Amino acid sequence: MKIGKKVNIILILVFVSGILISGVALSQVLEQKAKSEISSNAQDLMHMVNSIRKYTNTQVEPILEPRFDTEERFISQAIPSYSVREVFEIFRYDKKYSNFLYKDATLNPVNLRDKADVFETKIVNNFKKSSNLKSINGFRNISGENLFYIARPFKIEDESCLRCHSTPEKAPRSQIATYGRKNGFGWKLNEIVATQIIYVPAQEIFNNVSRSFYLVIGVLSSIFASIAIAMNIFLKKIILRRLKNIAKVAEKVSIGDMEAKFEKQDKDEIGALAESFNRMRYSLEIAVNMLNQRIR
Numbered sequence: 143m144k145i146g147k148k149v150n151i152i153l154i155l156v157f158v159s160g161i162l163i164s165g166v167a168l169s170q171v172l173e174q175k176a177k178s179e180i181s182s183n184a185q186d187l188m189h190m191v192n193s194i195r196k197y198t199n200t201q202v203e204p205i206l207e208p209r210f211d212t213e214e215r216f217i218s219q220a221i222p223s224y225s226v227r228e229v230f231e232i233f234r235y236d237k238k239y240s241n242f243l244y245k246d247a248t249l250n251p252v253n254l255r256d257k258a259d260v261f262e263t264k265i266v267n268n269f270k271k272s273s274n275l276k277s278i279n280g281f282r283n284i285s286g287e288n289l290f291y292i293a294r295p296f297k298i299e300d301e302s303c304l305r306c307h308s309t310p311e312k313a314p315r316s317q318i319a320t321y322g323r324k325n326g327f328g329w330k331l332n333e334i335v336a337t338q339i340i341y342v343p344a345q346e347i348f349n350n351v352s353r354s355f356y357l358v359i360g361v362l363s364s365i366f367a368s369i370a371i372a373m374n375i376f377l378k379k380i381i382l383r384r385l386k387n388i389a390k391v392a393e394k395v396s397i398g399d400m401e402a403k404f405e406k407q408d409k410d411e412i413g414a415l416a417e418s419f420n421r422m423r424y425s426l427e428i429a430v431n432m433l434n435q436r437i438r
């Protein structure tokens with residue numbers, strides 16, 4: 143096998159394995175980074191949602207509470223789950239946020255728009271099964287959209303909640319008038335009744351990640367390709383062509399052409415080789431001359 147071919151095979155092997163290893167490492171790092179970015183977005187929103195919940199609970203509900211039994215219709219604005227959901231729906235008006243979702247996904251809700259679907263029901267049941275589970279996250283596809291979700295257990299920790307969520311008899315009149323007697327009752331203290339779940343779109347962040355991946359791999363490949371081209375030019379011009387010349391002259395000398403001379407060479411290893419050949423040719427010339435004189 144020719145030297146050029148050997149060098150090229152080694153170069154290709156090194157470059158392919160280099161790109162493969164760096165590709166795998168890069169994709170893992172980028173994926174990790176994307177996941178932590180999405181997760182941190184979701185956590186920020188969850189914190190915001192819980193702040194609205196707290197505000198409604200501490201500042202709105204106490205003011206409206208006395209009217210629960212006197213009003214015809216229930217004042218839902220006093221209920222944290224309602225205010226959080228409403229604020230989130232307004233947040234979603236903006237096209238940029240229309241794929242974000244928030245829900246107090248409940249097994250047996252007062253308001254049926256909070257009803258957990260099959261996927262969310264499984265999450266609530268997981269929380270019920272393992273009480274030390276504080277959060278579940280992952281990806282879910284909803285109508286073709288890849289969404290990342292964070293879910294937390296929703297536990298009834300306060301006796302006061304049971305006024306409206308245990309039996310219709312205890313609940314304010316206006317609540318029964320608005321929501322009926324069927325839904326959202328029978329909850330128990332310390333029971334996990336729901337999951338707070340927030341969905342954030344993941345596709346765009348993953349698209350950005352794959353764009354950066356292809357960019358870095360593209361840049362790496364072109365660096366590798368330029369190195370390979372430069373190595374080939376170097377090999378051909380600086381090494382192989384001069385070696386070929388030396389071989390040609392050596393062959394001429396070997397068949398008795400004493401006029402054949404090695405060109406002037408650079409002072410490197412190949413130059414030294416040509417120098418040695420030159421000296422050998424010179425010695426050979428003297429030896430042949432001496433031989434010729436003897437024969438005469």
Ligand code: HEC
Pocket residue numbers: 210216218221223224246248250251252253254256296297298299300302303304305306307314317321326336
């Ligand atoms: C005065 C009555 C009342 C009290 C007290 C009350 N809730 Fe509710 N709760 C409601 C009503 C009414 C809704 C439905 C609001 C809506 O339309 O979204 C609701 C909704 C919810 C939801 C969303 C699921 C669903 O049923 O629609 C959760 C979760 C919830 N409440 C938890 C609690 C917790 C926890 C407490 C105690 C800290 C509490 N509630 C206290 C009346 C009450």
